[in-house]
Amino acid sequence: MLPTPCHVLGDVHLGVASADSERRLLRHLRLLPETARSLVIMGDLFDFWFAWEHAMPRTGFRVLAALADLRDAGVPVLWIGGNHDCWGGETLALETGATYTLEPWRGRIGRWETLLAHGDGLRTKEDAPYRRLRTVLRHPWSIAAYSWLHPDFATRVAMRSSKTSRKGRARDGGSGLLAVGTAALTAADGPRLVVHGHSHVPTLTAAGRGVYGNAGAWYLDHQFLVIDDDAISRRQWSASGDVDVIESITRPD
Template structure:
């Protein structure tokens, strides 16, 4: 269970994001103590994240520092693996202290029974080739082999391929993931709240008895979800405070 208010953001793509996006994120994290009950990062905080035994990506260091500060202050931080930062390990779990989670997250989020997934690979037909590739890229043997590459060279290769991935993200305006949400929220075991990222399309709508939400991409605009027992809000961070753009109350 994560206590509310829960702040949830996705797809910052640090490393290729504009400096303004990183500065806005740092300012949000610094403002969270005393305001938020928990933080959830729904994937792709980094455009590329990989951990060697003694090396880590250089970009976004200030964000990592602020996350460690939040954890040290007692704020729960959950990081759901995305398709760009799915190779997290000891640095995130042990040194920074976040709860790094691979696959769907299920639990209570600010008083709502919730399922969170980043959203990559969920479209049945369109994402079939990607799912096959993903099984290779995340295989322990592939990860072990990649660690033999020099970090500078490996990072250049990864950023080149991640550029292609960003350009090839769902071009259907989020309709593919919205279709998946409709199926999930009309199922027998539907949660009260279903959250995706990945599409970069901010969404907040009621489907059946549940709510489907996507905070959009922090890379594009400093938006996030704020979840309390009474409502789910899509909000924008203006550098000093959250400005609610849309909200849905509990049915």
């Protein structure tokens, strides 16, 4: 169980995100102990991250340190791995103290029975080719072979090949993942809250027997979700440094 208020961040893509986006993220993380009791990262915090045995990517070093500080302050961090930061969960967990998983997470966030998943590969038809590719990319033999590449060269290769999957928002406007979430929320034994990332489309809407949410892409919108016991809201850091509440939905009975 994660305590509320719980802040949910999605798709930061450090490495291609602007310096301003990273500064806003660091400010958000440093203020978090004053405003939240837990944090969820919905994947793709990095545009690319890989755990070599004796080397560590320098991208996002200050953000990783801020996450470690959160754990030291008693704020639990749950990290749902995405398709850009799936090759280093154990190392990321050890360095930050976060709970890291590549599998969908189901449990309670406050009073909400919740299902969390990054969202890559969930659409039945459209994502079938990607699921086959993902099986290869995440195979232990592939990971072992990639680890032999020099980090500078390997990172350049990965960044060039990841342009398509990070560019802009989902072509379907997020409707595919919304349909997946709605199906889960409609099931008799389903959760009351489903949250995805991946599409980069900020969303908060009633669906099925509960609520569907997507924090969008921090590097595009600087938006996030806040889960309280009785409601969930979508918020945004403004250019002035204030946090604006865009919309809110009360928890269904």
